[in-house]
Amino acid sequence: MALHPRVMGPHSLQVRCRRRAARLLPLAAAMVLSGCAAVLNAATSGEGYGVVSDIRYGTGERGTYDLYIPATVTETTPLVVFLYGGSWESGDKETYLFVGQSLASDGIIVAIPDYRLYPEVRFPGFVEDAAEATARIMTTVRGGAYGMPGGPHPVFLMGHSAGAQIAGLLATNGDWLSGEGQSPSDLTGFIGLAGPYDFLPLSEERYKSIFPQETRTASQPVNFVDGDEPPMLLIAGADDTTVKPQNTRSLAARVRAQGGEATDIIYPGVDHIGAITSFATALPLADETIRDRTLLFIRERSHQEPAQ
Template sequence: MAHSLRHWFCAIPAGFLLLVLSGCSPLKMLNGLTPDGSYVKTADIVYGEDPRQKLDVYVPRHLLEDAPVAVFFYGGSWNSGDRGDYRFVGEALASRGIVTVVADYRLYPQVRYPLFLEDGARAVAWTKAHIHEFSGNPRRLYLMGHSSGAYNASMLALDSRLLGAVGMSPADLSGWIGLAGPYDFLPIKNPEVRPVFFWPDSPPQSQPIRHVSHGAPPALLIAASRDSLVDPTRNTGGLARTLREAGVPVQDLYYARPNHATLVATMSRPLRWLAPVLDQVVAFIRHTPPQ
């Protein structure tokens, strides 16, 4: 059995390639392999007036009450992405007893910095106000994101003006988790990202690393050690060092097997062999107490 499972897992990358060539995206493949028995999903909840301002809530099926809550923001260079593609993240966290919110937000070219962050703040405010209706504990609230979504989570956790605009503060967060996040990326090299941040006049205050303060929430930063898209040494390592210097509890972890894209995919059941990302995220949430 162990040998056959290992053989099947090793064949997954080739399966991904075949599915991509046949028009099936890797995210759809992961969702297709994700069971639905561990959660109850409430979809298409409106948190704002724009069609993109919606979210889904994944509640552990056998949950009683007062569960920790994670709000997840996906990546996509701030110009693509859909919450429905990340059912595997909702299932992964819900299967471990965490109420999970997966939120859409407006994208470029509809909006630029900082409007998508304002959407994130509104989604977090909705969660704090309503998550008790889904057996979640608003005092155990964590933010999480991958790639540009990790940027969103970091800015909401570090730049107090964003949550302040919706009547909250970073002190309302128990912690935040960033997967392969860009936290210090000026000058911008990616041509798709440049217009999002008004290149060449990108505002310095758009960088999460500039908003670190002593009172910031605890952080778990995870990166692919050979990430060719977002430099893990400058971004994850640099932010972790800056947080430590400010006295903020932080753990940074680096894994060799995943790349930038597959780091979040390790949350899915078929790809957890690549790295124990889910285990680390769950341990952080369980062992980081409310602020």
Template sequence: MLNAVTSSAGYSVTNDIRYGAGDRGTYDLYVPDDADGQTPVVVFFYGGGWDSGSKDIYPFLGQSLASAGIIVAIPDYRIYPEVQFPAFVEDGAKAVAAVVTAAREGEMGVPAGSHPLFLMGHSAGAEIAGLLALDRHYLADAGLASMRLAGFVGLAGPYDFLPLTEERYKRVFPPNRRQASQPVNFVTAAAPPMLLIAGDADTTVDPANSRSLGDKVRAAGGKAIVDIRPGVDHIEAVSAMATALPIGDRAIRPKVIAFIEELK
């Protein structure tokens, strides 16, 4: 419904750009018509419990940020049961590396330039983006050892979710790897600035995850804005980003855009 009423004006879309092997090794790219070499780039990771989801659901998110003058890449990634943790995070790192290369080499249809890089995610995608932002070995292994992130935006993300209680998640995260799946375990003073948004009506991911990560980042000397929105549920944390028919708190989209504009 959101995508059906989303405007197609003011930006271009290139679908299914290859970054890895297989059906899920591609990303979609949304580029504002007035983008230049300084336009910020957001790589957005969608949610779905690590066992579902598709970039095809998120044109409304691509348009939302592209209409604000931001280049957006939305990758697919492998999911359970094809893979377990950390394979989907490794896919995320490869996608980020491909996007960075395209930006640096002028392959996005805009001039090569600095293109400040932001990572963003919703739900399980926020866990993936959070690990990429904090556990730097993923980006290093993908060839981005010296990459500096401009910021991280997490929407209703699970960052500190042990112990696992649901059997489906116990299968996604093998016991010997679970500690490595928690973004809070990798916070250092080098953490990028963060905007962590969640809703106090979220019954899928406890907003305490956002508070925990924010507290850890600030204790390490970093910047983290934690915004728990009243009455917002799990899906509304991302559906509120839509411009044509926002479902949820209309303050969320301006907050995200202002955060990126401040740090780009």
């Protein structure tokens, strides 16, 4: 995927990414996404937002985040904390510039943290990092920093694939954010893209290593739903063979059964990678309505007008 974006048109790039991902195991599919993201990032506009890189939230090489700041920020501009996927063993924040741009150029503050990966840690190490990062980001943005006014910025957790599982746990199990000095009730919404929320029993040996037997029940977001979760927008592709769309249906059904609010949308013709590459504004690779629907969810819950 080393071609310049002007050499390969959006349709050709979409077909190649999909065909290659469909033939690969999940980790290899993550590598394909990384290659596609490099093309997308190269074509991504730098207009309408600024980036503050490598802000520290924790210790270690991966204890930092990037902050995407819209050109115009008020006290109530929404904040999205985005957690990327990669089968809990790959990924980095630099790969997702196109996601930060996609939302920040539309008037939303975006934070993308790194977190420790397997084999450095097993579950729940990466969730601990995500909770620490989210709490620190909330405090920093709401307190006013990097030229932004402080205020009651509505906070949304958003994740793709393994990142959606991690974000889903923060949204459903209040102990994670409470342990970092933040209230889970401060979350305005959760946006899950192609997330594994109800994926037991495990079949692959590497996942058995990432999720030790004694922790597996605690790894499932569906097990912590009690009706007080933030509103959820749960999206998956009907052609996803990496994470079964039933995960999305299962979490949404559990939330609604407990009296909570969850909207689940399964998009025809969209695969696992397409759920996130749909956010590219330079070379959209899948259903552009996924981005539109996400922006609408954020605006409606935060009472924000569309960016001009």
